[in-house]
Amino acid sequence: MKQSKKTPIALIVLLLAASLIVPNVGGEQLEVQIATRTDLFPIPNIILPSQGFATVMLALMLAMTALSVYLTFVRNKKTPLIAVIAFSFGLIMAVLAWLFSGATMTFTTLLAGSLALAVPLIFGSLSGALSERVGIINIAIEGQLLAGAFTSALVASVTDSVLLGILAAMIAGALVASILAVFSIKYLVDQIITGVVINVLIIGLTSFLFSTLLADNISLLNQPPRFERISIPLLGQIPVIGPVLFNQTLIVYLMYLAVAGVFLALFKTRWGLRLRSVGEYPKASDTVGINVFRTRYMSVMIGGALAGLGGSFFTLGQVGAFGKEMTNGAGYIALAALIFGRWNPVYAAMAALLFGFALNLQYALQIVGSPLPSEFLLMLPYVLTVVAVAGLVGKVKGPAAAGKPYVKS
Amino acid sequence: MKQQNLIREIFSGNAVIPIFAVVASFLFGGILIAFANEEVQEASGYFFSRPGDTISAVLNSVVGAYDALFRGSIFNYQASTAQGMIKPLTETLAFATPITLAGLGLAVSFRSGLFNIGAQGQIIFGAMFAGYVGLSFELPFLIHMPMAVLAGLLGGALWGGLVGLLKATTGANEVVVTIMFNYVALLLLTYLLKTPVFQAPNQVNPISSPVAESSRLPGILGDGFRLHFGLIIMLAMVVAVWWLMHRSSIGFQFRALGYNPSAARTAGINIPLTYILVMAVSGGLAGMAGASQVLGADRQLTVGISATFGFDAITVALLGRNNPFGVLAAGLLFGGLRSGAVLMQANQGVPVDIVLVVQSTIVLFIAAPPLVRSLFRLPKPKAVQA
Known part of the structure; x- marks a missing residue:
């Protein structure tokens, strides 16, 4: 069988694009600030010659492209994922050198902010993973996030408790998911339509409730307490890793647990095996005695609860109050991360981190004044997802039974 | 393969379902309106001592809101002038124009088994192309206006056709691609509105100059009304789409693809080419909606040029059961909701967002006939499915 030529071709195209950028890297040097205030010991800023650094990265990309071309056309083998990752690393670094050349890049702060911004995307993509792995396409992530954001703001304001706020957010997310579940499982309505319509309904x-209830009683109903930053002793003081991973808010730590939990549940437990079998071939699952409907309801609603929890990030974490349509398409980016991460919670989380990085980068670039308009950075998740579903980088294939209602005969 | 099942599903419900779905959704909207009404909240505080107060407050709020909705969308019997009385109806038609055009496009794709969620992006591309022609040339009206409309058609067709091309060549799922393309289109428009390509000179805001007089869609009833020639284009397109889908051989191929792709392939239909054509036609119709907005309604390009018409179009196509005349009826209904909601908000303090709720519940109810039947205790239909 002939190897698909898509990967080397995609790499060549990207390499050509990068080689147009690299000669344009202006400025003498690139200053990278790694230290933050909480570090155990001081770290000096790293100063790199920007042109040279970008050229080295271009060389790395060239090498990976050559490897891919060799493997595909001569040896007729697949390009290993690690080569694609190394290529992407080189590309990102070269672009960063171009963007930040002549200025200081606060690397650690940039990463920490990216992780925070990725939180709702990661929760959303977990919801998508739980739902789509069991065979229900979940376009309603946006609605689940928004419902979580609204409810957590309302309940946390009234009770003055962050914990009750996120609990309510989880219930709200699960309720939205239950609409999706009922309509797609019981009434056999197309799942894509249901998802799109649910999003409109929740918006x-x-x-409506924001304008009629919250707007008149802001101090009572829309002034929730915020997540506090919790620094984990010792771990939080390690340079780079500490500020990025262990000096975050409660919801970030919950996110670690959720990603690990969903991954283990899906791939290492009997429950997960059954769940995935329902998503691949429900008839066979039914034959061996798995309750297809119950499995689907459960999984979709657990996912909804997670997305609702992620929605609380917007109100209790980021903004501190609810605003109309404040999720602003994050649910669709989460969906993109899910697909880009090939329906695997861990890969999806990594994709969401990449997208969070792109979101955060535009804020950082506004400060240093960059040659790249922010719109193109914001476009990145969407374009990458189209590239992924077009199969230009590896093969993307979802669960076999996703989108198909199961009718017991 | 899942899609043709769905489409059969949508078609197999009986004719009363849409009516009951609309009624149920208005009831649901009424509950929300009453719930959010301040007088109702006050009266319900002493419900058990004087329940009559609560009931009359509920009736007042709901009747007041829906009366305003009627006056804002169909006939304003309270207006002092004849013009004021019929103005709401013309507003409804003005709102219905882009929604129906884009809805027709989606109906074509749904009928052909392709799930185009990307009307929003295709409207934006149509608006950009039409806007570019309208802004950059000085030509006689009889050349300029049709050229700008056709540019809109082309813009939407290219953006939609690209999705078809990706599906035909790489198998990329059109749902995912169109969702992503909506955002790409919006961000591209936002970017271009900040560059000299579109941004008006001496402007800080992302907004273009007005399009040239000669490229505009002329008004129909004079300056007092927003109604413009786009309405005529829309009505012509209803008939054109009906002809295309039901009388032409291309339309036959489209529908064959929608019913059964394998059979269509066996019958010798070029499936990849049909994917591209379906998406191009679908996007082209949405592109005309964009042209109608930029050349007729707004007369300049803004970030909000597509409003939520692309999403309204999805619900309109479904409500109209993917039939061109059904889409027209649904477009008029939703145009009326949009137009009436403006007065409802101004007069009764009911936020326009209620329209989104009513609109989405209508579609949910329509898509699930058993739910509507159980709500209204309608009899089950005889088994008609083969």
Whole structure:
């Protein structure tokens, strides 16, 4: 069988694009600030010659492209994932050198902010993973996030408790998911339509309630307490890793648990095996005695609860109050991360981190004044996802039974 | 393969379902309106001592809101002038124009088994192309206006056709690609509105100059009304789409693809080419909606040029059961909701967002006939499915 030529071709195209950028890297040097205030010991700023650094990265990309071309055309073998990752690393670094040349890149702060911004995307993609792995396409992530954001703001304001706020957010997310589940499992309505319509419904409902209830009683109903930053002793003081991973808010730590939990549950437990079998071939699962409907309801609703929890990031974490349509398409980026991460919670989380990085980069670039318009950075998740579903980088294939209602005969 | 099942599903419900779905959704909207009404909240505080107060407050709030909705969308019997009385109806038609055009596009793709969620992006591309022609040339009206409309058609067709091309060549799922393309289109428009390509000179805001007089869609009833020639284009397109889908051989191929792709392939239909054509036609119709907005309604390019018409179009196509005349009826209904909601907000303090709620519940109810039947205790239909 002939190897698909898509990967080497994609790499060549990207390499050509990068080689257009690299000669344009202006400025003498690139200053990278790694230290933050909480470090155990001081770290000096790293100063790199920007042109030279970018050229080295271009060489790395060239090497990976050559490897891919050799493997595909001469040896007729697949390009290993690690080569694609190394290529991407080189590309990102070269672009960063171009963007930040002549200025200081606060590397650690940039990463920490990216992780925070990725939180709702990661929770959303977990919801998508739980739902799609069991065979229900979940376009309604946006609605689940928004419902979580609204409810957590309302309940946390009234009770003055962050914990009750996120609990309510989880219930709200699960309720939205239950609409998806009922319509797609019981009434056999197309799942894509249901998802799109649920998003419109939740945007309408939350905006309506915001205008009629919340807007008049801001201090009572829309002034929730915020997540506090919790620094984990010792771990939080390690340079780079500490500030990025262990000096974050409660919801970030919950996110670590959720990613690990969903991954283990899906791939290492009997429950997960059954769940995935329902998503691949429900008839066979039914034959061996698995309750297809119950498995689907459960999984979709657990996913909804997680997305609702992620939605609380917007109100209790980021903004501190609910605003109309404040999720602003994050649910669709989460969906993108899910697909880009090939329906695997861990890969999806990594994709979400990449997208969070792109979101955060535009803020950083506004400060240093960059040659790249922010719109193109914001476009990145969407374009990458189209590239992924077009199969230009590896093969992307979802669960076999996703989108198909199961009718017991 | 899942899609043709769905489409059969949508078609197999009986004719009363849409009516009951609309009624149920208005009831649901009424509950929300009453719930959010301040007088109702006050009266319900002493519900058990004087329940009559609560009931009359509920009736007042709901009747007041829906009366305003009627006056804002169909006939304003309270207006002092004849013009004021019929103005709401013309507003409804003005809102219905882009929604129906884009809805027709989606109906074509849904009928052909392709799930185009990307009307929003295709409207934006149409608006950009039409806007570019409208802004950059000085030509006689009879050349300029049609050229700008056709540019809109082309813009939407290219953006939609690209999705078809990706599906045909790489097998990329059109749902995912169109969702992503909506955002790409919006970000591209936002970027271009900050560059000299579109941004008006001496402007800080992302907004273009007005399009040239000669490229505009002329008004129909004079300056007092927003109604413009786009309405005529829309009505012509209803008939054109009906002809295309039901009388032409291309339309036959489209529908064959929608019913059964394998059979269509066996019958010798070029499936990849049909994917591209379906998406191009679908996107082209949405592109015309964009042209109608930029050349007729707004007369300049803004970030909000597509409003939520692309999403409304999805619900309109479904409500209209992917039939061109059904789409027209649904477009008029949703145009009326949009137009009436403006007065409802101004007069009764009911936020326009209620329209989104009513609109989405209508579609959910329509898509699930058993739910509507159980709500209204309608009899089950005889088994008609083969």
